[in-house]
Amino acid sequence: xxxxxxxxxxxxxxxxxxxxxxxxxxxxxxxxxxxxxxxxxxxxxxxxxxxxxxxxxxxxxxxxxxxxxxxxxxxxxxxxxxxxxxxxxxxxxxxxxxxxxxxxxxxxxxxxxxxxxxxxxxxxxxxxxxxxxxxxxxxxxxxxxxxxxxxxxxxxxxxxxxxxxxxxxxxxxxxxxxxxxxxxxxxxxxxxxxxxxxxxxxxxxxxxxxxxxxxxxxxxxxxxxxxxxxxxxxxxxxxxxxxxxxxxxxxxxxxxxxxxxxxxxxxxxxxxxxxxxxxxxxxxxxxxxxxxxxxxxxxxxxxxxxxxxxxxxxxxxxxxxxxxxxxxxxxxxxxxxxxxxxxxxxxxxxxxxxxxxxxxxxxxxxxxxxxxxxxxxxxxxxxxxxxxxxxxxxxxxxxxxxxxxxxxxxxxxxxxxxxxxxxxxxxxxxxxxxxxxxxxxxxxxxxxxxxxxxxx
Ligand code: UD1
Ligand code: CA
Numbered sequence: 282x283x284x285x286x287x288x289x290x291x292x293x294x295x296x297x298x299x300x301x302x303x304x305x306x307x308x309x310x311x312x313x314x315x316x317x318x319x320x321x322x323x324x325x326x327x328x329x330x331x332x333x334x335x336x337x338x339x340x341x342x343x344x345x346x347x348x349x350x351x352x353x354x355x356x357x358x359x360x361x362x363x364x365x366x367x368x369x370x371x372x373x374x375x376x377x378x379x380x381x382x383x384x385x386x387x388x389x390x391x392x393x394x395x396x397x398x399x400x401x402x403x404x405x406x407x408x409x410x411x412x413x414x415x416x417x418x419x420x421x422x423x424x425x426x427x428x429x430x431x432x433x434x435x436x437x438x439x440x441x442x443x444x445x446x447x448x449x450x451x452x453x454x455x456x457x458x459x460x461x462x463x464x465x466x467x468x469x470x471x472x473x474x475x476x477x478x479x480x481x482x483x484x485x486x487x488x489x490x491x492x493x494x495x496x497x498x499x500x501x502x503x504x505x506x507x508x509x510x511x512x513x514x515x516x517x518x519x520x521x522x523x524x525x526x527x528x529x530x531x532x533x534x535x536x537x538x539x540x541x542x543x544x545x546x547x548x549x550x551x552x553x554x555x556x557x558x559x560x561x562x563x564x565x566x567x568x569x570x571x572x573x574x575x576x577x578x579x580x581x582x583x584x585x586x587x588x589x590x591x592x593x594x595x596x597x598x599x600x601x602x603x604x605x606x607x608x609x610x611x612x613x614x615x616x617x618x619x620x621x622x623x624x625x626x627x628x629x630x631x632x633x634x635x636x637x638x639x640x641x642x643x644x645x646x647x648x649x650x651x652x653x654x655x656x657x658x659x660x661x662x663x664x665x666x667x668x669x670x671x672x673x674x675x676x677x678x679x680x681x682x683x684x685x686x687x688x689x690x691x692x693x694x695x696x697x698x699x700x701x702x703x704x705x706x707x708x709x710x711x712x713x714x715x716x717x718x719x720x721x722x723x724x725x726x727x728x729x730x731x732x733x734x735x736x737x
Contacts, residue, residue: 282400283374283375283376283400284327284373284374284375284376285325285326285327285375285376285377285378285396286326286327286328286329286330286370286373286375286376286377286378286458287319287322287323287325287326287328287329287330287377287378287379287380287392288329288330288331288332288363288366288377288378288379288380289315289318289319289322289329289330289331289332289348289380289381289382290332290359290362290363290379290380290381290382290452291303291305291315291331291332291333291334291340291381291382291383292332292333292334292335292337292353292356292362292365293334293335293356294335294336294356295383295508297508297509298508298509298510298513299509299510302336302339303335303336303339303340304382304383304507304508305340305382305383306336306339306340306343307507307513309385309513309516309517309520309545310517310520310521310524310542310543310544310545311544311545311546311547311562311563312544312545312546313343314382314383314384314385314507314516315331315340315343315344315382315383315385316343316344317385317386317387317545318380318381318382318384318385318387319331319344319347319348321387321388321389321391321392322378322380322389322392323347323389324389325378325389325392325393325396326378326392327375328348328349329347329348329349330348330349330350330351330366330369330370331344331348331349331350331351331382332350332351332352332353332362332363332365332366333350333351333352333353334352334353334354334355334356334362335356337350337352349369351365351366351368351369352365353365357470357476357477358468358470358474358476358477358478358479359452359476359477359478359479359480360465360468360476360477360478360479360481360482361468361476361477362479363379363461363465363479363482364462364465364466364477367462367465370458370462373458374458374459375458376396376399376400376455376456376457376458377455377456377457377458377461378392378395378396378453378454378455379452379453379454379455379456379479380392380452380453381452381453381506383506383507383508384451384452384453384504384505384506384507385507385516385520386502386503386504386505386516386519386520387453387503387504388503391409391453391498391503391504392453394496395407395409395453395455395496396455398494398496399455399494399496402492402494403492404455404457404492404493404494405456405457405460405486405491405492405493406454406455406456406457406460406461406483406486406487406491406493406494407454407455407493407494407495407496408422408430408433408450408451408453408454408483408493408494408495408496409450409451409453409454409495409496409498409504410422410448410449410450410451410495410496410497410498411448411449411451411497411498411499411501411504412447412448412449412497412501413447413448413449413501414447414501416436416444416446416447416448416449417436418436418508419436419449419450420433420434420435420436420449420450420480421433421434421436421439421443421444421446421448421449421450422446422448422449422450422495423443423446424448424495429493430483430487430493430494430495431484431487432480432483432484432487433450433480433483433484434480435472435473435474435478435480437472437473437474438472438473448495448497450480451498451504452504452506453504454479454483455496457491460486460489460491461482461486463489464482464483464485464486464489465477465479465482467482467485468481468482468485469481502519520545521542521543522538524543524544524545525538525541525543528543528549528555531551532550532551532552533549533550533551533552533553533554533555534552534553534554534555535555536554536555536556536557536574536575537556537557537558540557540558540559541555541557541558541559541560541574542559542560542561542562543555543560543561544561544562544563544564544565546563546564546565547561547562547563547564547565547566547567548565548566548567549561549567549571549573550567550568550569550570550571550586551569551570552569552570553567553568553569553570553571553572553573554571554572554573554574555567555573555574556572556573556574556575556576556577556591557574557575557576558574558575558576558577559573559574559575559576559577559578559579560577560578560579561573561579562578562579562580562581563580563581564581565579565580565581565582565583565584566582566583566584567579567584567588568584568585568586568587568588568602569586569587570586570587571584571586571587571588571589571590572588572589572590572591573588573589573590573591574590574591575591575592576591576592577590577591577592577593577594577595577607578593578594578595579594579595580594580595580596580597581596581597582595582596582597582598582599582600582612583598583599583600584600584604585600585601585602585603585604585620586602586603587602587603588600588602588603588604588605588606589604589605589606589607590604590605590606590607591606591607591608592607592608592609593606593607593608593609593610593611593612594610594611594612595611595612596612596613596614597613597614597615598612598613598614598615598616598617598618599616599617599618600612600618600622601617601618601619601620601622601637602620602621603620603621604618604620604621604622604623604624605622605623605624606618606624607624607625607626608626609626609627610624610625610626610627610628610629610630611628611629611630612624612629612630612631613629613630613631613632614631614632615631615632615633616630616631616632616633616634616635617633617634617635618630618635619634619635619636619637619639619654620637620638621637621638622635622636622637622638622639622640622641623639623640623641624641625640625641625642625643625645625660626643626644627643627644628641628642628643628644628645628646628647629645629646629647629648630645630646630647630648631647631648631649632648632649632650633647633648633649633650633651633652634650634651634652635647635652635656636652636653636654636655636656636679637654637655638654638655639652639653639654639655639656639657639658640656640657640658641658642657642658642659642660642662642685643660643661644660644661645658645660645661645662645663646662646663646664647662647664647675648664648666648667648672649664649666649672649673649674649675649691650664650666650674650675650676650677650691651674651675651676651677652677653677653678653679653680653681653697654679654680655679655680656677656678656679656680656681656682656683657681657682657683658677658683659682659683659684659685659686659687659703660685660686661685661686661687662683662685662686662687662688662689663687663688663689664689664691665688665689665690665691666691672691673691673692674691674692675689675691675692675693675694675695676693676694676695677689677694677695678694678695678696678697678698678699678713679697679698680697680698681695681696681697681698681699681700681701681711682699682700682701683695683701684700684701684702684703684704684705685703685704686703686704687701687702687703687704687705687706687707688705688706688707689701689707690706690707690708693707693708693709693710694710694711695707695710695711695717696710696711696712696713696714696715697713697714698713698714699711699712699713699714699715699716699717700715700716700717701716701717701718702716702717702718702719702720704720705717705718705719705720706719706720707719
């Protein structure tokens with residue numbers, strides 16, 4: 282078969298989004314909408330070109346070297362956009378699949394079927410069309426008496442009679458490369474929007490006597506475009522439920538799909554339960570048999586198997602197996618909890634490694650620390666890691682016991698098996714197996730209360 286190049290048109294700003302950000306960069310379930318289009322094209326194409334213009338740099342940052350780029354300096358219309366790929370496609374003898382960057386529900390299957398139909402029917406151009414319940418805003422498909430494609434009329438150029446047509450242009454096409462560029466170069470701006478229309482190029486090809494076909498898409502949902510933020514919200518919900526559906530079919534329990542958010546790139550293993558009000562964002566990986574939520578947020582983190590996390594926030598952390606966190610704890614970036622670590626409520630842990638079987642009880646702050654195995658961190662323990670200028674490291678070795686409400690002024694080390702007495706403010710090393718105690722001695726005054734209250 283002839284080679285195939287995919288072209289994604291993505292130079293427009295998307296005025297109706299009322300955004301400073303290019304429309305195709307708006308995210309659905311944590312992924313820019315253009316990435317969905319590129320991913321659907323990728324398996325069908327030998328190479329892909331994105332036509333960029335508005336915020337070209339940001340679009341290139343999002344897609345990186347997954348695609349080649351053509352630059353459209355001024356947005357003069359869809360034909361003009363496609364014409365910008367001429368240099369890159371010089372001498373290319375194959376088919377060109379054209380899509381827009383704002384239709385994130387397109388599938389690999391659609392592109393494959395469209396291409397297959399185009400090749401087997403020997404067409405020079407095939408337009409993917411669908412029957413819209415509300416055709417407003419779309420180009421209408423005009424067929425001749427024998428049902429062959431004659432032209433595509435944009436809404437703003439259409440007569441009232443043409444506006445009544447419900448078969449519309451999806452904006453997805455397959456072209457023979459040579460015929461395409463010859464037609465693109467002959468488009469003009471004589472239309473209501475003063476733009477170079479790609480739809481005019483189709484009409485020019487038909488006038489040239491080249492075979493043109495329509496490929497009718499049965500499920501209009503997959504070619505649905507996003508133009509404004511209401512459609513973005515509706516698309517977000519649809520994508521979210523689709524992700525949850527796949528998770529559930531793969532063996533994950535989703536307690537309340539209505540309130541659960543899992544990003545497109547996140548994964549969860551078999552028999553994991555995701556409870557109500559939970560978000561799993563970014564490239565998070567949740568292992569098997571975990572119990573996550575309710576009301577938990579996990580961002581770009583990796584959880585092993587059998588972890589339990591409830592009412593907590595975890596960002597950019599690694600949790601090994603059988604770790605428990607919460608309720609109401611916050612694990613901040615670059616924390617690594619080894620197997621069977623227990624973190625209680627209202628704890629904050631940042632940039633800290635915690636060894637296996639260590640227990641971190643309530644109201645603790647551990648920052649910039651290295652904590653060994655089987656350590657007990659008493660309630661209210663604080664690593665005093667910041668002196669106003671720099672951050673310092675606290676090291677607590679295996680088996681140490683830190684009593685409640687200790688302040689550990691970093692840099693400081695608590696030796697293996699050492700004890701820190703409750704209420705101590707420690708600023709010197711506590712050697713292994715020693716007791717570090719740093720608090721003023723208690724004094725008792727016999728009979729003081731009785732006298733104070735005048736009781737006899
Ligand atoms: C276009 C079609 C219309 C079709 C509809 C489907 C034309 C003239 N009309 O209309 O028949 O029903 O898509 O959604 O083609 N773009 C550029 N550079 C430009 C202009 C547009 O890159 O100069 C890109 C946009 O970023 C967008 C895509 O092309 O991704 C479509 O442009 P848009 O203005 O949304 O076209 P529609 O008016 O929707
Ligand atoms: Ca438009």
